[in-house]
Amino acid sequence: MSETRIGTKCVQSGYTPGNGEPREIPIIQSTTFKYATSEDMGKLFDLEASGYFYTRLQNPTNDHVAAKITALEGGSAGMLTSSGQAASFYSVFNIASCGDHVVSSSSIYGGTYNLFAVTMKRMGIDFTFVSPDCTPEELDAAFRPNTKAVFGETIANPALTVLDIEKFAAAAHAHGVPLIIDNTFATPVNCRPFEWGADIVTHSTTKYMDGHGAAVGGAIIDSGKFDWTKYPDKFPGLCTPDESYHGITYTERFGLEGAFITKATAQLMRDFGSIQSPQNAFYLNLGLESLHVRMKRHCENGQAVAEFLNGNPKVAWVAYPGLPGDKYYALAQKYLPNGSCGVVSFGVKGGRAAAEEFMRRLRVAAIETHVADARTCCLHPASATHRQMNDAELAAAGVSPDLVRFSCGLEDAEDLIGDIAQALG
Numbered sequence: 001m002s003e004t005r006i007g008t009k010c011v012q013s014g015y016t017p018g019n020g021e022p023r024e025i026p027i028i029q030s031t032t033f034k035y036a037t038s039e040d041m042g043k044l045f046d047l048e049a050s051g052y053f054y055t056r057l058q059n060p061t062n063d064h065v066a067a068k069i070t071a072l073e074g075g076s077a078g079m080l081t082s083s084g085q086a087a088s089f090y091s092v093f094n095i096a097s098c099g100d101h102v103v104s105s106s107s108i109y110g111g112t113y114n115l116f117a118v119t120m121k122r123m124g125i126d127f128t129f130v131s132p133d134c135t136p137e138e139l140d141a142a143f144r145p146n147t148k149a150v151f152g153e154t155i156a157n158p159a160l161t162v163l164d165i166e167k168f169a170a171a172a173h174a175h176g177v178p179l180i181i182d183n184t185f186a187t188p189v190n191c192r193p194f195e196w197g198a199d200i201v202t203h204s205t206t207k208y209m210d211g212h213g214a215a216v217g218g219a220i221i222d223s224g225k226f227d228w229t230k231y232p233d234k235f236p237g238l239c240t241p242d243e244s245y246h247g248i249t250y251t252e253r254f255g256l257e258g259a260f261i262t263k264a265t266a267q268l269m270r271d272f273g274s275i276q277s278p279q280n281a282f283y284l285n286l287g288l289e290s291l292h293v294r295m296k297r298h299c300e301n302g303q304a305v306a307e308f309l310n311g312n313p314k315v316a317w318v319a320y321p322g323l324p325g326d327k328y329y330a331l332a333q334k335y336l337p338n339g340s341c342g343v344v345s346f347g348v349k350g351g352r353a354a355a356e357e358f359m360r361r362l363r364v365a366a367i368e369t370h371v372a373d374a375r376t377c378c379l380h381p382a383s384a385t386h387r388q389m390n391d392a393e394l395a396a397a398g399v400s401p402d403l404v405r406f407s408c409g410l411e412d413a414e415d416l417i418g419d420i421a422q423a424l425g
Ligand SMILES: *Cc1c(COP(=O)(O)O)cnc(C)c1O
Pocket: 083, 084, 085, 086, 088, 109, 111, 112, 153, 156, 157, 182, 184, 185, 203, 204, 205, 206, 207, 216, 217, 218
């Protein structure tokens, strides 16, 4: 079969039933798998044969769904994790250890920032945060001899900055390290970072991929293109024998296509166990089957809402990459020509009090911390997720007191605009 398009991949990739087999991906609700002999099972533990033995490491349901996301991103191998947080952690910890350093865009999801700046720092990994808008020279200056990776988000949650992926990839590769991209908000329907030079992609599948607020999950996909063996001293975990797996060397045994994901499965899933449940993987696949259809609608609604807000006398400012005049419009045209996402951030004139009043009046949009869901949801960070901060601290965090994050769902745009119009008063 010739290479299929993205929508066909959403519907069909990852699982092809044989004659008389279930049409839907079966939920293999089993912790363990049975073997005839100890020798058969021993081969799995030596990574000599592929197969399943314990769901903490791998499960067939998960592998079908990971294969679909791998196909969507155009990667060589992929794995599911229990959450987006686990995916971000594994993607970095698979190649960086105590004493290492990572360069990250400062415009990233708050949970990822905390993971890097606080928790992984306690593990002895240092992060340098750079503005996504930095010059190539400023980016270059952030690297150290012990830098092991560069990290950024295609479209940052909630700042809605669009990353210049080629600029970050060029800097990473000039220093012999991979670029890891969190592609949660764009999804592979709107941007495939591997086509722009990224090496590893992560997802919080909790957002658009699941799309229905049903299951927390994450994914890591490897492009298979980064040549670890050119820098064996930088990446000893991939290029020298793993004593905890009978001395196998991942790049030798599994090639560039399989080394990263096999190591993350064999070591990190074994030791940390952040597996996605097969039941959740099944829900995730239902979401993926309509991802291309839903993303189109999310983007149409986001665009319509952004255009309504832009120029409304009660609105102080609007951030949406699809809006001509937005700071990231040109980058969005380049990296996200078919649309960006359904999330629009804006400021209500009158500051914190006016934003709080706006939230109280909403009827169609629900107040939630969630985003990227079928149902429109809205958050005022200054009175919710960031409520412990005063105005000066909010400003330092890039969250103004008037900021409202409006995540357009799949409803009719007219109803969303009507709700916003009445709530603005
Ligand atoms: C939500 C989110 C995460 C974290 O994912 P969880 O599934 O909640 O653990 C990471 N990155 C981005 C961009 C997100 O929006």
